[in-house]
Amino acid sequence: DAKTTQPPSMDCAEGRAANLPCNHSTISGNEYVYWYRQIHSQGPQYIIHGLKNNETNEMASLIITEDRKSSTLILPHATLRDTAVYYCIVRASNAGGTSYGKLTFGQGTILTVHP
Amino acid sequence: GAVVSQHPSRVICKSGTSVKIECRSLDFQATTMFWYRQFPKQSLMLMATSNEGSKATYEQGVEKDKFLINHASLTLSTLTVTSAHPEDSSFYICSASFQGWGETQYFGPGTRLLVL
Numbered sequence: 001d002a003k004t005t006q007p008p009s010m011d012c013a014e015g016r017a018a019n020l021p022c023n024h025s026t027i028s029g030n031e032y033v034y035w036y037r038q039i040h041s042q043g044p045q046y047i048i049h050g051l052k053n054n055e056t057n058e059m060a061s062l063i064i065t066e067d068r069k070s071s072t073l074i075l076p077h078a079t080l081r082d083t084a085v086y087y088c089i090v091r092a093s094n095a096g097g098t099s100y101g102k103l104t105f106g107q108g109t110i111l112t113v114h115p
Numbered sequence: 116g117a118v119v120s121q122h123p124s125r126v127i128c129k130s131g132t133s134v135k136i137e138c139r140s141l142d143f144q145a146t147t148m149f150w151y152r153q154f155p156k157q158s159l160m161l162m163a164t165s166n167e168g169s170k171a172t173y174e175q176g177v178e179k180d181k182f183l184i185n186h187a188s189l190t191l192s193t194l195t196v197t198s199a200h201p202e203d204s205s206f207y208i209c210s211a212s213f214q215g216w217g218e219t220q221y222f223g224p225g226t227r228l229l230v231l
Contacts, residue, residue, distance in 0.1 A: 034219075043208045043222035044159065046117070087158075101147060101212075103220055105159040 004088045009110040012082075018075040020109050022088030025069040031092050033064060034103065035073045037084040037111075044087065044105075047073065078113045085110050118142050119211050121223035128199055129231055136194045136226045138209030144189035145211035149220060150182075153206040165192055199230045 005023040012018040024033060032051050036044040048055055048062045050071070055062045061074040075082055087108040091101075118141040128134050138148060147166050151159040163179075165171035165186035173179045183195040192211075196203055206227050210220040 036222075038159075041206075041225070041227075043119075043121075043210075043225045046219055046221055049219065101164060101218065102161060103149075103159075103210075104161070105151075107158055 004090055004106055006086070006088055006106065006109045008107065009112070012075075012078045012111060012113050014080060014113055014115050015077055018078040018082065018111060018113070020073040020075075020086050020088075020111065021070065022073070023070045024088070024090050027068050027090050028092070031090045033062065033068075033071050034089045034091055035060070035062065036087045036089065036103075037082075038087070038108075039081075039084045045084075047086075078111075080113050080115070083111060083113045117219075117221040119145075119209065119221050119223040121207075121209055121226050123226060124224060125227045125229075127229045127231065130200050131198055134196045134199055134228060136196075136207055136209075136228075138192045138194070138211070138223050140190045140211040140213075140221075143211075143213050145192075146189065146214045147212050147218070148186055148192040149210045149212075150184060150192075150194050151208045151210070153208060153225075159208060162194075196228065199228070201230045204228055204230045 032049050034049040035047040038044045048060050050062045064071045085108040089103050120139045122137045149164050150162045153159045162177045163171045163173045165184050167186050167189050171184035186192040206225050208225040210222045212218045212220045
């Protein structure tokens with residue numbers, strides 16, 4: 001399975017954009033990049049995912065580099081409620097990939113949004 | 116959409132008893148459900164994967180006779196921790212996915228188990 005590397009922690013001021021990086025240099029062609037977050041004592045929340053094009057939804061934007069070896073999750077206007085552990089996960093999209101169907105969680109990035 | 120519930124949210128039991136945790140997909144049919152465990156200050160670890168109507172596939176090191184999984188319908192999966200011991204105390208989280216939605220996993224709120 002392709003592994004991901006994230007910084008252990010980041011800080012962000014409320015109202016500013018939070019840019020969370022992720023390296024996935026061994027990603028395969030059929031593997032998507034998924035982002036989840038986990039607020040303390042809750043189940044993970046799905047944020048966004050992408051294959052090679054940039055993606056945007058009501059929660060965040062996902063920027064994937066052209067070589068797909070890294071990506072950045074952008075929270076455009078961070079609030080205190082965005083304080084959480086953010087997980088970047090690589091997952092195969094169809095049967096036959098070794099990571100098919102499975103999400104392998106690393107340690108993630110602890111994002112702290114401060115006033 | 117994509118709401119997953121778990122029941123109970125918290126359970127305390129005596130050592131040696133069995134505990135059943137339910138996971139339900141409320142607004143979609145889950146072709147696959149997953150069970151995870153999370154110990155304090157650690158990340159989520161996948162325990163098993165189940166498809167509706169078939170036996171669960173357990174990850175290496177997870178005892179299938181101790182953690183019984185039943186996925187009897189497209190909206191319900193249960194995890195039974197048999198003969199629970201204090202070391203089984205953990206945060207148990209399920210997720211569900213629907214093949215038609217690109218198989219994105221949606222997670223439940225988790226169940227905190229404390230075995231005394």
